[in-house]
Amino acid sequence: MIAQLMKFHELFFPVWQSLLFASVRHKRENNFEYSSVRDTIKGTDSEHSRSRASTLKHPTRRAIMKFEEFKRQTVFITGAASGIGYAQATLFLENGANVALFDQQELGLKKLKELFPSQVVYTVGSVKNQRDVQLAVEKTQTEFKRIDILCNTAGVLDGFKTTLETDEVLWDHIFDTNVKGTYFVTKAVLPSMVEKQQGIIINMASIAGLISGGGGVAYTASKHAIVGFTKQLSYDYIKQGIRVNAIAPGAIQTPMNAADFKGDGEMAKWVAKETPAGRWADPKEVAQLTLFIASATASYMHGNIIQLDGGWMNKG
Numbered sequence: 001m002i003a004q005l006m007k008f009h010e011l012f013f014p015v016w017q018s019l020l021f022a023s024v025r026h027k028r029e030n031n032f033e034y035s036s037v038r039d040t041i042k043g044t045d046s047e048h049s050r051s052r053a054s055t056l057k058h059p060t061r062r063a064i065m066k067f068e069e070f071k072r073q074t075v076f077i078t079g080a081a082s083g084i085g086y087a088q089a090t091l092f093l094e095n096g097a098n099v100a101l102f103d104q105q106e107l108g109l110k111k112l113k114e115l116f117p118s119q120v121v122y123t124v125g126s127v128k129n130q131r132d133v134q135l136a137v138e139k140t141q142t143e144f145k146r147i148d149i150l151c152n153t154a155g156v157l158d159g160f161k162t163t164l165e166t167d168e169v170l171w172d173h174i175f176d177t178n179v180k181g182t183y184f185v186t187k188a189v190l191p192s193m194v195e196k197q198q199g200i201i202i203n204m205a206s207i208a209g210l211i212s213g214g215g216g217v218a219y220t221a222s223k224h225a226i227v228g229f230t231k232q233l234s235y236d237y238i239k240q241g242i243r244v245n246a247i248a249p250g251a252i253q254t255p256m257n258a259a260d261f262k263g264d265g266e267m268a269k270w271v272a273k274e275t276p277a278g279r280w281a282d283p284k285e286v287a288q289l290t291l292f293i294a295s296a297t298a299s300y301m302h303g304n305i306i307q308l309d310g311g312w313m314n315k316g
């Protein structure tokens with residue numbers, strides 16, 4: 001009888017084993033998924049977080065990226081107090097990088113400084129102001145002695161205004177922030193990268209930088225300008241060891257889009273329905289792409305505009 005039981009056990013051992021491992025793996029993935037979304041939620045304001053929790057039907061299931069190489073590097077991120085910039089900063093910090101945060105709002109910057117005190121310096125200022133930018137870059141050089149990676153993430157939306165609805169003040173605000181701001185920050189960081197013959201720059205474009213309908217006229221024109229800026233910057237400095245790319249996100253659930261989630265959230269639901277993936281993305285998903293592009297794994301990527309849009313551009 002015992003011999004028969006042993007034989008049965010031996011025969012089915014591989015099956016028990018794979019079932020056991022599958023169950024452990026499933027549990028781990030689900031735990032990760034829960035904590036991943038909850039952690040991201042902690043980083044944003046509570047009203048926005050509630051709408052995020054209820055609309056992310058397919059939260060990120062991927063494992064968090066781990067890169068040893070960032071432990072020795074310094075990243076400068078604009079727009080780091082909120083949304084995508086906050087997520088990028090958090091993921092670089094979790095991977096051991098020193099991060100210089102720049103934004104016109106202090107709250108999110110302060111929070112990251114409290115969470116990662118020895119890895120963070122921050123400056124409150126505007127990318128529209130060349131002096132603010134220069135001071136922030138100097139502060140970073142003094143504190144961390146280097147800037148290896150620049151993420152030009154700060155940006156503003158234009159309320160989806162058409163040409164006749166757009167006045168000069170709005171036009172200048174959008175272009176001064178999205179385009180001139182990116183140029184100011186790049187110009188301040190680039191000399192030290194050129195001196196070292198090494199550096200990574202990741203600009204924040206948008207699907208609005210490739211097609212119409214993702215913003216109003218000023219936003220769409222400004223993001224098309226970021227696409228052009230990225231390509232020319234890459235072309236001009238590729239021989240000097242600088243690797244430049246841009247990310248073109250689709251619908252990412254951040255405070256920038258809070259209006260879409262107001263009330264019954266009809267607009268947010270429509271956007272999710274129109275997106276082939278059927279959902280908005282979490283800013284953490286943009287952060288994961290950012291780390292990949294910034295890593296040596298992406299060493300042959302130059303002057304690319306990388307879409308992260310749940311299939312939006314693929315619809316035709």
Ligand SMILES: NC(=O)c1ccc[n+]([C@@H]2O[C@H](COP(=O)([O-])OP(=O)(O)OC[C@H]3O[C@@H](n4cnc5c(N)ncnc54)[C@H](O)[C@@H]3O)[C@@H](O)[C@H]2O)c1
Binds near residue numbers: 079
């Ligand atoms: N959320 C999306 O769906 C989406 C899609 C495509 C592209 N983008 C782009 O991603 C970037 C980040 O957007 P987000 O969704 O995280 O928005 P967000 O509003 O959550 O964050 C933008 C951050 O930029 C900062 N900022 C704005 N003007 C600034 C200035 N003059 N100086 C310094 N900081 C300034 C804001 O204070 C804020 O912290 C933007 O460039 C945006 O155009 C967003």
